[in-house]
Amino acid sequence: MNRDFFRGKLDELLVDPIGTGHNFWKILHEDIAGNQEQTNKVFSDKWETYSSSKEREGFYQFQRESYLTLYGFSSEKEFKKHLLGCEVIFDAGCGLGYKAAWLAELAPHALVIGMDFSEAVQHAAETYAALPNLFFIQGDIAATGLRDGVVDYVNCDQVIMHTENPEVTTAELVRISRRPNGEIACYFYAKKALPRELLDDHFRTACSELSREELWEMSEQLTELGRRLSELKMTIDSPDIPALGIKGGKQDIQRFIYWNFLKCFWNEELGKETSIVTNYDWYSPSNARRFSEDEVHELMKTHEMNVVYFHAEEACYSGRFST
Numbered sequence: 001m002n003r004d005f006f007r008g009k010l011d012e013l014l015v016d017p018i019g020t021g022h023n024f025w026k027i028l029h030e031d032i033a034g035n036q037e038q039t040n041k042v043f044s045d046k047w048e049t050y051s052s053s054k055e056r057e058g059f060y061q062f063q064r065e066s067y068l069t070l071y072g073f074s075s076e077k078e079f080k081k082h083l084l085g086c087e088v089i090f091d092a093g094c095g096l097g098y099k100a101a102w103l104a105e106l107a108p109h110a111l112v113i114g115m116d117f118s119e120a121v122q123h124a125a126e127t128y129a130a131l132p133n134l135f136f137i138q139g140d141i142a143a144t145g146l147r148d149g150v151v152d153y154v155n156c157d158q159v160i161m162h163t164e165n166p167e168v169t170t171a172e173l174v175r176i177s178r179r180p181n182g183e184i185a186c187y188f189y190a191k192k193a194l195p196r197e198l199l200d201d202h203f204r205t206a207c208s209e210l211s212r213e214e215l216w217e218m219s220e221q222l223t224e225l226g227r228r229l230s231e232l233k234m235t236i237d238s239p240d241i242p243a244l245g246i247k248g249g250k251q252d253i254q255r256f257i258y259w260n261f262l263k264c265f266w267n268e269e270l271g272k273e274t275s276i277v278t279n280y281d282w283y284s285p286s287n288a289r290r291f292s293e294d295e296v297h298e299l300m301k302t303h304e305m306n307v308v309y310f311h312a313e314e315a316c317y318s319g320r321f322s323t
Contacts, residue, residue, distance in 0.1 A: 001109070003132040009111045010135055013088065013150045018137070024125035027139035035286035036164040038208060040117045042284040043162070045212060046277060047096050047120030055271040060098045062270060067099070067157065070318040071185045072309030076106070083107040086152035091115070092141040092173060093159030097124025097134075103155065104134040110152075115139050142169040146176045154184040157318075161189045161289040167299065174303045179323045183308065187318040188291040193245040193260040197290065200263070200283075207283045219280035226266030226275065229254035259314060293317055 003023075011017065018025040050056060064076070073079040083089065083106055091100040094114030101124075104112040114124060114136045125136040139145065141156070142163055154173050163169040173184050191197060207215060236256050240248035246260050258264060265278045282288065291299075296317045300307065305321035 001133070006111045006133045006135070009088075010113065013111075013113075013146050015145055015147055018145075022125075023129055023134065024122060024136045025138070027137055027143075027145050036117070039162055039285040039287045042215075042280075043095070043116075043118040044120060046280055046284070047118060047123065049216075050273070050277050051096060051120070051123050053273045053277075055274045059270055059274045063099070064102055070157070070187060070311055070316075071320055072311065080106045083110065083153065086110050088151045088178075089113070089153045089155070090144075090146070090151045090173075090176065092144075092154055092156040092169075093117075093162070094124060094136065095120050097121065097128050097136060099155060099157060100124065100134060100136070101128040101131060103153075104128070104131045108133060111135070113137065113146075115141050115144060117141070142172050144172060144176055148175055149178050149182070151176045152178050152182055154182070154186075156184060156186045158187045160186055161291070162285055162287045164287060166289055167302075170299055170303060174305065174323065177323050182323040183320050184305065184322075185318070185320045187316055188296050189288065190312075190314065190316050191245075191290045191292050192314075193247075195244060195246075195261050196259065196263075197245075199261060200288075200290075203283050204286065204288060208286050215280060215284050216276070218283070219276045222262075222264045222279040222283075223266055223272065223275045226254060226258070226264035226279075227268075227272075229257060229264065230266050230268070291317065 018027060068076065068079060073082065086107055087110055089103050089107060089110050089112045091103060091112065091114040094100045094116045097114050100112055100114030110133060112134045114121065114134065116138065117140055121136045121138045128134055154177055156173060160166045160169055177184060232253055234253040235250050236253050237250045238246065238248045238256060254266065263279065263282050266275050293312060300321050305323065308320040308322050310319040
C-alpha cells in the first residue's frame with residue numbers, strides 16, 4: 001500500500017477537503033483563546049529548540065519504553081499485536097512526531113494521522129516524510145475536522161491538560177472514536193501536594209509575563225537547582241502531613257522538594273538539555289491542568305467510556321478507555 005492509497009483513505013475521513021500536499025496540511029482556526037495561543041507558542045518554541053538536541057533520540061527511546069508501562073503493554077511486540085486490528089490511528093498532540101512515526105512503523109497497514117496546534121508538526125512532516133502511511137495536520141485536537149466514529153486508536157499522551165478545555169477535547173476524541181471498541185490512550189497530570197499546587201499556579205501566572213529568554217534562563221536555573229540537590233545525596237525522613245497532601249517517609253531531598261514544593265527536574269541519564277526542556281514544559285504554558293484520580297474516572301464516565309487499563313503514580317494517571 002503506497003502513499004496514494006493512504007491519502008485517499010484520509011480524504012474519506014475528513015469532513016472538508018484540505019487541498020493537495022505530500023504529508024502535511026494546516027487546518028486554520030479563528031478566535032483561538034489567549035491561553036491556548038500562548039501555550040501553542042511555548043510548545044512551538046520548545047520543540048524547535050529541542051529538535052536539534054543530541055539527547056533527542058535517547059529521550060525518544062525513554063518515552064517509548066515509558067509508554068508501554070503507562071498504557072499496559074508488556075512489550076513493544078504486544079503493543080504491535082494490539083494495533084493489528086486498527087485501520088486508523090490518531091496521534092492527538094503529536095509534537096515532533098516521534099510517537100506518530102513509532103505508531104506508523106508498528107502498524108504499517110494502518111493510516112496514522114498526527115495532529116498538533118504548534119508549528120512542531122511541520123518539522124515532524126519533514127522528518128518522517130518517508131513513511132507512506134503517516135500524515136500530519138497542524139490543527140486543534142478539540143476540533144479535528146474528522147468524521148464521527150472513524151478512529152480505532154487515539155493516542156493522547158501528555159497532551160490533554162495543555163488544551164484550553166480538557167472536557168471539550170475529550171468529547172471530540174470520543175466523537176471521532178469508532179463504536180464499539182474504539183480506544184483512547186490518555187495521560188493526565190496528577191495533582192500534587194497543596195504547597196506544590198499553589199506554587200505551580202502562582203509561577204505559571206507569573207511566567208506568562210516573561211519573555212522567551214527569561215523562561216529559558218529560569219528553566220536552566222531550575223535544572224541546576226535540581227542537579228545540585230541530587231548531588232547532595234541527602235535523605236530526609238518527613239512526617240505525614242495529610243492536610244497538605246505531603247506523604248511522609250524517607251526520601252531523597254531533591255525528590256521531597258520536587259513532589260511537595262517546586263518542580264526542579266533533573267535526570268542525569270536523560271541529560272541536561274532534556275532536563276531543561278522538561279522544566280520549560282511545566283511552567284511556561286498557561287494551560288497545564290492537573291487532575292485527581294476521581295476526576296479522571298468521572299471525566300471518562302461522563303463520556304460513557306469503559307476502563308480497559310488504568311495506571312496511577314505520583315506524576316500522573318494514564319489509561320486506555322474504550323467506547
